[in-house]
Amino acid sequence: MTHAVTKKTGTPAGVAQRSAATGGFGGAAPASAQADPESPALAALLQQVERAVRAAYSTGRPTQLTVRLQGPSSQVDIDVEPLSADALPADIEAEQALLGALLYDNDGFEHLGPALTAVDFYEPFHQRLFAAMEDAWRxxxxxxxxxxxxxxxxxxxxxxxxxxxxxxDLVDRAPSTTDVPTFAARIGGLALRRRPPAEDELEAALRDARARGEARAAEVLAAPDMLGADDFAGLIGATRETVRQKLKRREILGLQGAKRGVRYPAWQVTRDGGLLPGLPTVFELLGDSPWAVFRFLTQPSPALEGEAPKDKLRRGKVAEVLDLAESQARGDFG
Structure with a gap:
C-alpha cells in the first residue's frame, strides 16, 4: 500500500504531551510499619501487608512494592504505591513508528507474528488503534x-x-516495513518489564525482609554493650526486680531477643550512674516498640548537628531530642 505523502523525521505531536493511563497491577496507599524483627508482631505485620499487596494488585493499576529494613533497629518499611507514568518503562516513539509502518503498509502485519498484542502498547489509544488495525487486516x-x-x-x-x-503524521514518519520486527520486539520487551512480579517474587521479598531483620537484630543484641538483666542491674545499683519495673514504666530501654532474653544497652546509663532523661516521653511520642525507640536514639540526625539523640540525652539536651521525636511522630522526616 502506498500513500502520496513525503515521509518526515521526528516525533508526531500528541502522546508525548499527554499523560497516558497505564495498564498493569494494582495500586494502594503507602504502608509503613515498625516491629521487633524477632517478635510475632513482625510475622503478623508481614501477613497483613501481603494481603494488602495482593488486594492492591487486583485493582488494575501499576504498583511498586518495596520492602526495606533500615537502621540498627531493623525498622521495617513496606511501601505499596502506584507508580507514576514516568516511572514505567515505555517507548512511545517505538509505538508510533510501528503503528506508522503498519498504516503505511498493512502487509507489515505479516512480519509481526502472534507474540505482539494490543495490550503490549503503553499508550491506551495506541492499544485501541493497533487492535482495530489488526482486526481490519485479518x-x-x-x-x-x-x-x-x-x-x-x-x-x-x-x-x-x-x-x-x-x-x-504517523505515516509521514513511518520507518521501512523491514523494521517492523525490531520495533515490535522493543514494544513487547518493555511490556514484559511493566508486568507485575510473579507471586513467588512477592513471597521472596517478604521472606528476605524477615531474614534481614532477624540477622540485624542478632547483630545488635550480640554487641558487647548489650547487657543481660543481672549485669545491667549491677551497673545501676539495683535489683533485677527494679530493672523489670523500670522496663515496664519505660524508664529504661530493653530489646527482646529470640535466644538471649531482654538485652539492655549500657549507653543508657549516664556517667553519674543515672538513666537517660526523657526516655519515657520518647516512648510516648514514638510508640511502644523498643526497636523503633532504639533506632531513633542511635541514628545520627542533621537536626542534632549530626549527633545521635542518645548522645544528646546523655548530656542533658532533652528538649532538642523531644522536639525531634515529636517531629518524627508527626511524620516530618525531612
Whole structure:
C-alpha cells in the first residue's frame, strides 16, 4: 500500500504531551510499619501487608512494592504505591513508528507474528488503534488513516491527539516495513518489564525482609554493650526486680531477643550512674516498640548537628531530642 505523502523525521505531536493511563497491577496507599524483627508482631505485620499487596494488585493499576529494613533497629518499611507514568518503562516513539509502518503498509502485519498484542502498547489509544488495525487486516479490509479516523471519530483520546492529522503524521514518519520486527520486539520487551512480579517474587521479598531483620537484630543484641538483666542491674545499683519495673514504666530501654532474653544497652546509663532523661516521653511520642525507640536514639540526625539523640540525652539536651521525636511522630522526616 502506498500513500502520496513525503515521509518526515521526528516525533508526531500528541502522546508525548499527554499523560497516558497505564495498564498493569494494582495500586494502594503507602504502608509503613515498625516491629521487633524477632517478635510475632513482625510475622503478623508481614501477613497483613501481603494481603494488602495482593488486594492492591487486583485493582488494575501499576504498583511498586518495596520492602526495606533500615537502621540498627531493623525498622521495617513496606511501601505499596502506584507508580507514576514516568516511572514505567515505555517507548512511545517505538509505538508510533510501528503503528506508522503498519498504516503505511498493512502487509507489515505479516512480519509481526502472534507474540505482539494490543495490550503490549503503553499508550491506551495506541492499544485501541493497533487492535482495530489488526482486526481490519485479518478481515481482509484496508487499515489506513482515513478509515481509522472514521472508526475513532468519537474517541476522546483520538481527538485530543489531533485526529486524522495524528494518523497522517504517523505515516509521514513511518520507518521501512523491514523494521517492523525490531520495533515490535522493543514494544513487547518493555511490556514484559511493566508486568507485575510473579507471586513467588512477592513471597521472596517478604521472606528476605524477615531474614534481614532477624540477622540485624542478632547483630545488635550480640554487641558487647548489650547487657543481660543481672549485669545491667549491677551497673545501676539495683535489683533485677527494679530493672523489670523500670522496663515496664519505660524508664529504661530493653530489646527482646529470640535466644538471649531482654538485652539492655549500657549507653543508657549516664556517667553519674543515672538513666537517660526523657526516655519515657520518647516512648510516648514514638510508640511502644523498643526497636523503633532504639533506632531513633542511635541514628545520627542533621537536626542534632549530626549527633545521635542518645548522645544528646546523655548530656542533658532533652528538649532538642523531644522536639525531634515529636517531629518524627508527626511524620516530618525531612
Amino acid at each position: 478481515s481482509g479490509k484496508l487499515a489506513e488513516p482515513i478509515l481509522m479516523a472514521e472508526q475513532f471519530s468519537n474517541d476522546a483520546a483520538f481527538r485530543e491527539l489531533g485526529g486524522v492529522r495524528y494518523l497522517a
